Amino acid sequence: MVFCQQLGCEVVELNVQVDHVHLLVKVPPKLSISQLTGVLKGHTAIRLFTAFPVMRKKPYWGNHFWAKGYCVDTVGLNSEMIQKYVRFQEKEEQHQEQLQLEPLGGPSRKGR
Template sequence: MGDYRSSSHVYWRCKYHIVWTPKYRFKILKGNVAKELYRSIYILLNMKDCEVLELNIQPDHVHLVALVPPKVSISSLMGVLKGRSAIRLFNKFPHIRKKLWGNHFWAKGYFVDSVGVNEAIIRRYVRHQDKEELEYENQLELLKN
């Protein structure tokens, strides 16, 4: 039972791979904005008794592998993550409001998948996402030239 957690009446291991994007997939998650978002995700997950296993913030999307207790639904977790992080980012970086009109930071949807047998593969993918994106962009540049 080493990989399992326990609560009062349940043993659990609920790991999820979650991906979400800024509105219009704008590439705004860079520099200090990315650092603040990274910090916010850790704080918000901790408040919900969740644990970050892997986190990778790309300029236009976020990859997260998290351990989420069964008492927390993914939809409520995403509501907190997207809502509270947007408020924090808008307050800390007011210039973002001008780029993202309508007071919405995040796109409406998100991707979620439960992590099971392929945990090591998914965590490695999230950890090295930036390298794969860079390699893909370099290949596109070669094709353009």
């Protein structure tokens, strides 16, 4: 992501899902997280609306591509664990959805 590099940041891991994005970024201490988030959301929205003009006609969050909020956490010693979480989050969510679809008591035991 060019915007991150311009701000002195490094994208470590990125996972784009249907309704949200997981992003692990190394951010220099001089840059606020809200400033980084604003730049990323603003620039990506402009690029997406330019590439896909039909999206402007959809009523996303008051004609904005991104929702207003975001969730941020700091990473210390467990950076490898967080990186794996971001990388494999989509698979984990699919697994959790599948578990919710199974009837109570687990898979069917017919035929045993």
